[in-house]
Amino acid sequence: MATIDLHQKPFDEATITKLEIFENYAKEWLPTFIMSYPNSDLWIFDFFAGTGYDIKGVPGSPIRILQQIKKQTGNIFNKRTKIRVCFNEFEEYKYKLLKDATEEFISNDNDLERLRNNNLLSIKYRNSDFADLFPKTISTIRNSPSLLYLDQNGMKFLADKYLLTLAELPTTDFLYYLSSSYFIRFGDTIPFQTNLNIDIERIKENPYKHIHKSILEQLRERIPIESKLKLYPFTIKKGRNIYGIIFGASHPRAFDKFLKTAWDKNALNGEANFDIDDDSNKQQLDLFEGQLPTKIEFFQNNLKDLIISKKITTNKEAYDYTLKQGHLDKHANEIIKQMKKDGFIQYDAKSPMVNYEQIYQNKKIIEYHITP
Ligand SMILES: C[S@@+](CC[C@H](N)C(=O)[O-])C[C@H]1O[C@@H](n2cnc3c(N)ncnc32)[C@H](O)[C@@H]1O
Missing domain, CATH: 1.10.10 (Arc Repressor Mutant, subunit A)
Known part of the structure; x- marks a missing residue:
């Protein structure tokens, strides 16, 4: 499947919306967990981290995560909570850009440097395919409160073996990004179907603008009854294409915080970057x-x-x-x-x-x- 390389052109408005939601959630998540878990490890995984900035120097997810950690410097020192971050990027040339960009950002910032020198911030870099890395990180994710970003191209990493694993983790919050429109284009193909058991005919019963919500409804049906995991959508329209965020967590405080982030983005419906229900x-x-x-x-x-x-x-x-x-x-x-x-x-x-x-x-x- 051909994918557009996000980093060879400036981030568009829809990408900025996604990044702002990602960042605003980190802004809510960090202080809550720093205050609740003194002297413990908190983990943030940016599994599809990109290069750090777009070609115009607009920050991508890794720099935005670091900016939010910086804002919590006082709280982190007070509570001695250790922030562990994993930045992963599969493409080697992007991985190098990512490492240079984030290291430069940290070394130019007194707060982040101080946190790192006091072992209150550490960064792990990985140059792996998410499919290989995820099983290796799962015990860390299971053992510490974790925030996961899965900013994939397409949607294959929503397959059961990932989503249902996440459904078992009570202190993990995650934000997926997916190209919901890809589903209409590639949903019938065998590789796509083996990765993701979603009924394309059911999706087509709803208006095209609701495709992201329709996919989410089917994902909800796959979550085991005993799981406390809840999923929430945020649809992002870019030209004729529909993308979207899926937020997942297992705690009412997390649902509350994500919903505030989403309604802040759109006070009309709290679930899309446009007037999805003609309100x-x-x-x-x-x-x-x-x-x-x-x-x-x-x-x-x-x-x-x-x-x-x-x-x-x-x-x-x-x-x-x-x-x-x-x-x-x-x-x-x-x-x-x-x-x-x-x-x-x-x-x-x-x-x-x-x-x-x-x-x-x-x-x-x-x-x-x-x-x-
Ligand atoms: C949508 S972009 C992420 C953008 C990034 N979050 C940012 O803010 O700039 C997806 C990234 O994932 C990388 N990627 C694609 N397949 C991957 C895989 N299987 N494992 C890890 N990274 C992958 C791509 O090279 C690309 O940089």
């Missing part, structure tokens, strides 16, 4: 159907119905439902507050308390009572 048109009144609800309104209406029908009775149930639906705690809080104001429900607190800190950290569970 901006839904604000206008339709002659026959009236006003159609936007994605946020649709979610809020459903949550309201579930509370009124007593299928959701506590802030924890409301929060878990919110994350499952790919929404932000504030979307839930808005509607629950409004329900109280309108006299539908009562609760014994100043706010509906739908957020990670109250529920999972402070263990503050409140009940919503239907007004008689």
Whole structure:
């Protein structure tokens, strides 16, 4: 399969969107784990690291990861958490550029140098095929909290032998990138099918712009029931082609942080770099159907119905439902507050308390009572 070499031309807007989501997630992940795991090792694996910069000098994933580590210098020294990074790149000439670029970046930066001299930062470079490297790294990934970037060309490394291995790891968060459009072009070919058991006819039942979400739905079906892994999509449109990020993690705090990153990128739908569900048109009144609800309104209406029908009775149930639906705690809080104001429900607190800190950290569970 011919692939376009990303590093021979400037990063385009879609690539920048992907890199910003990758970087913003590292920005959330690092302080959380640094504070929670003092004196321990944390690992970041950038398995498809590229060269460090594009030809115009715009930072790629490795430099962005280092920039975020630098921002945590104070916390890392305080907690003595050791940040271990693995940069891997298969192409030899790119590997050399990668090593030069990242070493130069570190040696020109006092904070990163100090961290490294104190054994609080170490970098491992690998010039391997991911297929060979992954099995060798799996015990490290299993034994330490880890953040994995799988910025592949195409989508073959989403095959079961990788994805289902990741599904077993409770302290691993990962971000895949995939060219979802490749699936339409190559999905019927035998090598593609052996790598990835995805039903192309089912994919084609949905509009083309939903291809990334449709692939994700089938991947979700392959995750064993006992696994806590949840997958979330972010679709990226580039010209006529559809790409996307798949985020995976096994902890509500991670889902919450990824969803905040995604909704920050697009406050309309939190799942694409364009108006994937035509939400901006839904604000206008339709002659026959009236006003159609936007994605946020649709979610809020459903949550309201579930509370009124007593299928959701506590802030924890409301929060878990919110994350499952790919929404932000504030979307839930808005509607629950409004329900109280309108006299539908009562609760014994100043706010509906739908957020990670109250529920999972402070263990503050409140009940919503239907007004008689
Ligand atoms: C989409 S690019 C990654 C871009 C990078 N994250 C950045 O920000 O610049 C994919 C990279 O993976 C490398 N690559 C392709 N196949 C690989 C494999 N099997 N194992 C490891 N690296 C591979 C390519 O040479 C390419 O540099």
